[in-house]
C-alpha cells in the first residue's frame with residue numbers, strides 16, 4: 001500500500017506545483033501534452049527528479065515514460081522499489097506497464113482516467129484499455145505495484161482543510177495548461 005497521510009499529501013502537491021508544472025508549462029509551449037511525473041525517495045519524500053511529457057519528440061514519450069527513461073540515466077539513483085512514483089495523471093496502459101517493468105512499487109496520481117477524458121479532452125487512455133484489455137483500469141493492487149489517487153486522499157479531508165484550496169489552485173493551473181495545449185493542437189490541425 002502507498003502511505004498517504006497529510007505530510008505525504010502536502011509534499012505531493014508541492015512537487016506537482018513547484019517541480020512538475022513549471023516543466024509542463026514549457027513542454028506545452030512546444031506542443032507536448034500536460035502530463036508530468038516525478039520520482040521521490042519513499043524514506044524522506046525528497047525529490048529524485050521531475051519531468052514532463054515530450055510528445056513533441058515522440059508519441060511514446062508520455063510524462064511517465066520520459067521520467068522513467070531519465071531516472072535510469074541518472075548515475076547515482078536510488079532503487080526504484082525504494083521510491084514513490086508520482087504522476088499528475090493516472091498512468092495509461094503503456095505507462096502502467098512501463099512502471100511495472102521499471103520496478104516501481106508505489107504509484108500516486110492526481111487526475112484519474114475520467115478526468116483525463118472529460119476535463120482534459122483526451123479519451124485515448126480509457127479507450128485503449130477497453131479496446132486492448134477489455135477492462136476499465138489496471139488493478140490498483142497488483143503483483144507489481146499499488147497505486148492510489150491523491151485527489152481521493154484530498155476529497156476525504158474536511159471542507160475547510162487547506163489542502164482542498166491547494167488542490168483547487170492546481171486544478172485551475174492544469175485547466176489553463178490544457179486549454180493552451182488544446183488550442184495549439186487545433187491550430188496545428190488547421191494548418
Ligand SMILES: [Zn+2]
Pocket residue numbers: 062063064091092093094095096
Ligand atoms: Zn502514458
